[in-house]
Amino acid sequence: MITSDSDSATDLKNAEPAVFSDAEKDVLVIISELEKEVGYIFSDKELAQSAITHKSFFNENKDSGQPVSQHNERLEFLGDAVLELSLSHLLMDQFPHVDEGVLSKLRASLVNEASLFQIAKVLNLNHYIRLGRGEIQSKGAEKPKILSSLFEAILGAIYLDAGFEKAQSVVNGIFKELIKDIKNIESIFVDYKTQLQELSQKIYGITPKYKLLVSTGPDHEKIFQMEVFINDQVKAQGSGGSKKQAAQSAAQMLLEELKNERV
Template sequence: MTHSSFAYETGKTRGPGNAHYESIEFLGDAVLGLLVAEMIFRSFPDYSEGEMSRLRASLVSARSLTEKAEKLDLGRHLRLGRGERASGGPSKHSILADAFEALLGAIYLDGGIRAARSFVRRQFGNAMVQSRPTIAQAGDYKTRLQEIVQAVGGPPPGYAVVSEEGPPHRKRFEVEVRLPGGGAFRAAGWSKKQAEQEAAKSALRSIGVEVDPPPAGG
């Protein structure tokens, strides 16, 4: 990836091999804003416009993009001018954040919106999981778990009754929920619905989501 400092230093700001990535960074910034907004809209439909805007700003902040660029080791792939490199360019937050946007722009140009969406989901999925740590209205753990899984591109969690105990008028059900990544969580309840909610609650806790106490009656 060619930084403008390298292009200007060599006197070649246009053409293959030497054109810098500022234009494609502009495109990547727009694509990132769209796809993150889409993820938020689909994952948190109950959020107000202001809440959505604040969450998007947090997810696409320079700090957030820098962290992702560092995990991808983008600094190692940058072509910088001698002066910029000597001043620590490969580790500068502004340069790394811009490089991340340029990378997304390139993915969009090469593979279209589907490839870009897949990349954004992989990069921001965990942050989305942590963005709403407490369920506002306690109890509907199944819906919350499904929102989180589908926000990162996974199929809905699957639930299955693994055992039933007790007389017909007082049965106790044990339910297992399976997540796309292979995790399985079990819980019991006095109805299938209650057991499913408790299993979903256990799954949420396993991925770091803080949950409220369940409502009376499950």
């Protein structure tokens, strides 16, 4: 929790009471609940508001009087860098004798869309994203891309609000538990495609198929979106910096769904 120094406390004491519209009050309630989940209280609530605002909500409401100043895509861009640097520090600290190549693979496995989606779900971030009507109807609050981007945007907002050390502290609090019990670091690099193939053959008697949906970005920084499907019905999507990474991400998504259905 952030504490103010004496000057700030005096300023707050002498400040006029803030007056909020009903819509602004609703957003402040959402932000308050979000702060409890991530373990950080924003000084600048407008940064938090931007972090939870999807572009679809912004486009629909920017001229409506709703409290919306920015959407979260720029914060996502910043949060991605904050997350990678924070995890680099954490992994070097936790695995002092592991070489760079293995650390890079480990970091990549922690920051891929599938992993961040799972973390976002654990933090209940699907309850706090502000979406446009179309995204609400298409269940945008359950989409891996939207929730993983939301998580990164929140980290970007924390960085702007309080600096790198505070953002790093939040990252450490979330990820330290995920990696502290790793005994054999090589064992975490799971081949999700192979696992999915084995489970698919066991359940359906067939192997999954993969399809490239789209690739975006410049040649040196492309992002690939892949879909995996079984019987043209059981489907999942994933993205990554290569077709192989995107396929692994999609396989991980579908594998989690199938395992949850069998619980």
